[in-house]
Amino acid sequence: MAEVETPSDAGQVDTPLAEFIGYAMKRALSIVQADLSRVLGGFGLRAVSFSALSIVVAQPGLTQTQLADALQIERSNLVTILDELSGRGLIIRAPVAQDRRRHALMATAEGQTLAQAAQTAVKTHERALFSCLTPEEQHELKRLLTKFRGQAGA
Amino acid sequence: MAEVETPSDAGQVDTPLAEFIGYAMKRALSIVQADLSRVLGGFGLRAVSFSALSIVVAQPGLTQTQLADALQIERSNLVTILDELSGRGLIIRAPVAQDRRRHALMATAEGQTLAQAAQTAVKTHERALFSCLTPEEQHELKRLLTKFRGQAGA
DNA sequence: TATTGTTATACTCTATAACTATA
DNA sequence: TATAGTTATAGAGTATAACAATA
Numbered sequence: 587m588a589e590v591e592t593p594s595d596a597g598q599v600d601t602p603l604a605e606f607i608g609y610a611m612k613r614a615l616s617i618v619q620a621d622l623s624r625v626l627g628g629f630g631l632r633a634v635s636f637s638a639l640s641i642v643v644a645q646p647g648l649t650q651t652q653l654a655d656a657l658q659i660e661r662s663n664l665v666t667i668l669d670e671l672s673g674r675g676l677i678i679r680a681p682v683a684q685d686r687r688r689h690a691l692m693a694t695a696e697g698q699t700l701a702q703a704a705q706t707a708v709k710t711h712e713r714a715l716f717s718c719l720t721p722e723e724q725h726e727l728k729r730l731l732t733k734f735r736g737q738a739g740a
Numbered sequence: 741m742a743e744v745e746t747p748s749d750a751g752q753v754d755t756p757l758a759e760f761i762g763y764a765m766k767r768a769l770s771i772v773q774a775d776l777s778r779v780l781g782g783f784g785l786r787a788v789s790f791s792a793l794s795i796v797v798a799q800p801g802l803t804q805t806q807l808a809d810a811l812q813i814e815r816s817n818l819v820t821i822l823d824e825l826s827g828r829g830l831i832i833r834a835p836v837a838q839d840r841r842r843h844a845l846m847a848t849a850e851g852q853t854l855a856q857a858a859q860t861a862v863k864t865h866e867r868a869l870f871s872c873l874t875p876e877e878q879h880e881l882k883r884l885l886t887k888f889r890g891q892a893g894a
Numbered sequence: 895t896a897t898t899g900t901t902a903t904a905c906t907c908t909a910t911a912a913c914t915a916t917a
Numbered sequence: 918t919a920t921a922g923t924t925a926t927a928g929a930g931t932a933t934a935a936c937a938a939t940a
Contacts, residue, residue, distance in 0.1 A: 602798040602859070603791055606866060607878065608772040610885035615769055616812070617893045618762040634930090637757055644756040650899065658770070660932065665900060679899095687898040687939045705756070712760060718891030719884060724761065727884040730877055731764035737872030739771045788907095805921060814909065819923060833922095841916045841921040 618715065625711045629704045630674070634659070635667050636704055642677055643693040643701045649682075650689055676700060772869065779865045783858045784828070788813070789821050790858055796831050797847045797855045803836075804843055830854060 603609040619633065626636050634657065641656055642648060650668065654661045668691070671677045676697030679689035693701065716724050757763040773787065780790050788811065795810055796802060804822065808815045822845070825831045830851030833843035847855065870878050 602794040604886070605882075606862065607870060607882045607885070608769070608776055608866060609791070610882050610889065611765060611769045611772060613812070613893070614885045614889050615762070615765045617889060618765060622762055637763070640756045651897085658767075659930095661899070662901080662933085663931065685898085685940070689899075708760065712762060715892055716761060716888065719888060723884055723887075726880065727888075728759075728761045728764050730873060730881040730884075731761070731768045732758070733877075734870065734873060734881075735764065735767050735771060738869055739767070803921075813907095815922070816910085816924080817908065839917070839921085843922075 618712070621711055621715050622708065625707050626704060628707070629700060631700075631704060635671055636701075636708070638664070638667050639671055639676060639693065639697060639701045640705060642671075642691045643698050646692045647680075647690045650679075650691065653691060671697070772866070775865055775869050776862065779861050780858060782861070783854060785854075785858060789825055790855075790862070792818070792821050793825055793830060793847065793851060793855045794859060796825075796845045797852050800846050801834075801844045804833075804845065807845060825851070 622633055626633060629636075631639070637657055638653060641653060648656075650664055651661055654664045657664070668677065668679065672679060675694055677691055677693050680692050682688040682690050716727075719727065776787055780787060783790075785793070791811055792807060795807060802810075804818055805815055808818045811818070822831065822833065826833060829848055831845055831847050834846050836842040836844045870881075873881065
């Protein structure tokens with residue numbers, strides 16, 4: 587069997603995947619998620635509970651099914667997340683008079699305050715993280731991602 | 741307790757998260773991943789095994805540690821992936837004469853052929869998926885993601 | 895009959911520690 | 918002692934089916 591020389595430059599070894607937007611997206615996201623977890627950890631929140639809480643604050647009265655749809659997660663998996671938020675007194679599941687199957691989700695005052703603080707912190711840290719891009723580039727990146735989601739995700 | 745009206749427009753309910761690039765990235769990626777899984781399923785590959793095979797084809801002689809680093813996954817988790825590729829005769833773990841602890845990863849002829857075909861298919865489907873963006877926008881999106889990773893991921 | 899929230903469960907992904915064989 | 922590959926395992930995250938209460 588022939589001798590083999592192992593490449594020494596492992597840093598640029600993923601070249602064949604460099605042409606795929608999906609791959610670039612995945613690698614970029616993992617950097618953002620690491621930063622996000624760190625920041626939200628200070629508030630006792632995970633990314634998904636932060637998202638859930640933020641939406642409940644913005645759209646009080648949402649039902650669990652609506653929230654699960656908004657987050658694109660399964661209703662069953664949302665239960666644990668809401669138990670967590672509710673257990674900390676950040677949200678309540680209010681009864682809906684017209685339909686007793688549904689829960690209207692509402693943030694408590696404490697939940698609103700925490701959501702506000704966490705959003706500010708995330709915004710600050712995202713700004714720092716993306717400071718290697720110009721403000722125009724940051725805006726364009728978000729615009730392109732959002733446009734793509736709007737068109738391709740239909 | 742006051743009556744509650746539940747919002748009827750659940751589609752735009754994630755507004756408070758719309759300002760975060762990370763959130764836009766996550767939602768965009770999940771669309772790409774769904775498409776990718778579908779395409780790669782036809783080749784009996786998952787995203788991670790496709791990535792691994794592609795890199796081995798491009799960089800023959802890589803060791804497992806180098807490949808794990810390139811893919812940013814744990815060495816331990818790479819083992820199963822390589823067992824899978826090796827079991828299908830797509831790659832081999834060749835012995836390295838200078839260091840008998842290491843395995844030099846090499847794609848077989850069949851592995852090279854499959855990688856080539858899968859890459860073409862992924863490229864085609866990614867092009868179709870991103871057709872809602874102009875070629876300039878697609879290029880810019882990839883450039884921004886790559887620049888971000890290069891700068892922020894250091 | 896259908897829907898809402900819930901439980902249970904299984905399956906994938908990821909992370910960590912410890913082992914072996916080599917260096 | 919340290920490194921490469923491996924094993925085992927635990928913890929997330931995610932997906933599916935089925936149930937009780939209600940419509």
